[in-house]
Amino acid sequence: AQSVAQPEDQVNVAEGNPLTVKCTYSVSGNPYLFWYVQYPNRGLQFLLKYITGDNLVKGSYGFEAEFNKSQTSFHLKKPSALVSDSALYFCAVRERYKLSFGAGTTVTVRA
Amino acid sequence: DTGVSQDPRHKITKRGQNVTFRCDPISEHNRLYWYRQTLGQGPEFLTYFQNEAQLEKSRLLSDRFSAERPKGSFSTLEIQRTEQGDSAMYLCASSPSGSVMNTEAFFGQGTRLTVV
Numbered sequence: 001a002q003s004v005a006q007p008e009d010q011v012n013v014a015e016g017n018p019l020t021v022k023c024t025y026s027v028s029g030n031p032y033l034f035w036y037v038q039y040p041n042r043g044l045q046f047l048l049k050y051i052t053g054d055n056l057v058k059g060s061y062g063f064e065a066e067f068n069k070s071q072t073s074f075h076l077k078k079p080s081a082l083v084s085d086s087a088l089y090f091c092a093v094r095e096r097y098k099l100s101f102g103a104g105t106t107v108t109v110r111a
Numbered sequence: 112d113t114g115v116s117q118d119p120r121h122k123i124t125k126r127g128q129n130v131t132f133r134c135d136p137i138s139e140h141n142r143l144y145w146y147r148q149t150l151g152q153g154p155e156f157l158t159y160f161q162n163e164a165q166l167e168k169s170r171l172l173s174d175r176f177s178a179e180r181p182k183g184s185f186s187t188l189e190i191q192r193t194e195q196g197d198s199a200m201y202l203c204a205s206s207p208s209g210s211v212m213n214t215e216a217f218f219g220q221g222t223r224l225t226v227v
Binding site: 032034036041042043044045046049051090092094096097098099100101102103104 | 115142144146151152153154155156159166167169202204211212213215216217218219220221
């Protein structure tokens, strides 16, 4: 079965500093990887995806993610975090019809 | 608003009662998914529809759960004889036709169920 792991429950950064949210994956075959963000009382919002091609994927709201096959990782990054980026972030892998999600990482950006 | 719509947003029910949730996907999307999310966890897949056909069901979907998408548009998720363990956020998502592997799913705001 395909799976992802998010090793950090929480990430705290100061506004203006770089933000990294970690994700590692375990798949058989080619990975189809996604990042979603969830704000309080809101549904999940799609940020970006890796299907094939360039290892650096750019997405919404200034986020990007780096696919690393040798380290089986797909870390989410933002060069300069904003207070409004404070939310719950989920990494996911596609397995046929379904998405399998990690447990999530709570990001807090302090002013 | 042209996003995925779910109704109701919140539901409190007594143990043993039946509940039904509705999901209206994005209009041109032929794929529809139900997920369940409990506190501190990522969403877990429940079931998948392509048009009106239910093509996949998770083993999480016990016989007390049933989902339908009768005309390939909106979908309902019914839970019979609710238990306290059913308390969770129920999320609906939809995606367009095309390769199922590389298309993202668009999620609704969810229905929060509390069983007392």
